[in-house]
Amino acid sequence: VDPQIAAGIRAVIDGKAKPPGSLGRIEDLALQLGMIRHPGEPRGDNAVLLVFAGDHGLVAEGVSQYPSAVTVAMVMTYLAGRATANAFATANDIDVRVIDIGVAAELPVHPKLIDAKVRMGTANAAREPAMTAEQAADALSRGYRIAVGEIKAGADIIALGEMGIGNTASSALVVHRLAPAPLDDCIGVGAGQDDAGMARKRATITKAAARSDATAPLDVLAEFGGLEIAGMAGAILGAASQRRPVIIDGFISSAAALLAIRLCPAARDYCVFAHRSAERGHDIVLHALDAKPLLDLGLRLGEGTGALLAVPLVRAAARMLTDVASLDDVLAGKI
Template structure:
């Protein structure tokens, strides 16, 4: 845990999973009416889910996607081909139910809540919008810290609280998504310092860049990295992080504190998960990694997280789309433990 963060906020304790339960969970699954190991990685996922919810049975009926939105001062340096106004436009598209995330959520029977973590505009009230704005976008990290320590801690705390509230309202599964023009640049800086990894290995095309755009993006990110040598997790967040990334990290911690699985989406969500885990390592046990993004840098994060994602579909949209596609797999793994008959009962005719 970061001593700097502790000056401003400290979440309730996060307990690591009891690894002594793993053998018992595996034994239960091996005793189901199927050949041992025949469901592959779904069995591994079922073990994790069983351990997370122990002593209660795992459940996956109610899932919610939390889409955290914010703007980035780094866009002033030309790190994206799109202006910050697109963040607002996409938030309104989510609220209208017309984005890719909405379509995938409908297909997967997942509720959506959109969180204004730091959009650089005033947003109208909406039933599906949670107003949690810390500030109107971060500062330009190529020139100054992205946010103050107080703002970073407040963003972590707010993401934590929002997630705890969703679980209190009945959520069995938390899925994470984001929207923020420029946030692949911020995530590249987080990956560089927290993995750690060479900066060049962490910078990708984001929402799409031509060669000139990539040159601008690399130059801006290199300028930001040269401005600060921060390596301690909370300091890295203050210097380079986005408000939506901070809130997603808080959401990871909130889910872990309530012993609920949290599905991590792609590159930006994984940067947030790495931040959360560097702050509180026990949170790793509660993370399920949805997919391998096509965005350069995601493999760096997955390696740092010791994560093997469930899907590999060439996605790089964000919004939580990959996390939504993984929800049915998580639900199926939970039902393997709760719904499938034991082989002994089948052979005895007790079904």
């Protein structure tokens, strides 16, 4: 976005029928949305959540208390409309798309499932690269095209979510290399781990990190990444290319945002960070991206649940910019 237009949009916001600054963070958000769409106006009615699902070879090392089969079970739950992401989306009139970008199982054909599978889950990154460079690029490209397609079909806002047993482990490695930050600070409990499980998770991630010294974004993605992380990073770049806001969820989505922004720094301007996750490591990504999330509700589920709860704030900020009268008009009795 063009920094030159900020002052003009800020003046419009300050001139609205309210004390200047009295809408706090919503004014900052309105400014961001106004800059993204300038000289057009931001809209928020049509919001779409893209849930990217993928599995992780690291699960073979015991980084999660759940097996990869849970990824499949949750994909079926999204398709049935019975997961938390569906509930939050229904509550707030947001469409949900479920994308198989790399689930480690053949999924049944379903009218609501987008088949974008790159491979049957990643390889075990503790022993070998998670994917090839070609597969990494392919997953990015598929995410990019899906986001662009949704926007061309009318989406005003793209929200991101993911499902993938083991993906906090993969994200820890991505954040460690791209923030960068000490590896141990990037490792959290994910969906839940006891002490023995955490020790196993740490040892596995440390072993993976020792296998490669990659620091370039695409190399880090191929060595340690997840297919759903790649898909989300691609979707961020796709949304930015179409000049639409993209709402980032928690730790894993933020790792994808970090990847996208390291690939293309201008993508940062299009990212809205939804919430501060309770997952350890999230603050590291937020700090690395100079991001202050809108919500702090102790969420640590993923699925895009936090992103869904931020959609109403984005819609409100857009409407504030487009619909609210100026104070001058109100005081002059012109309303």
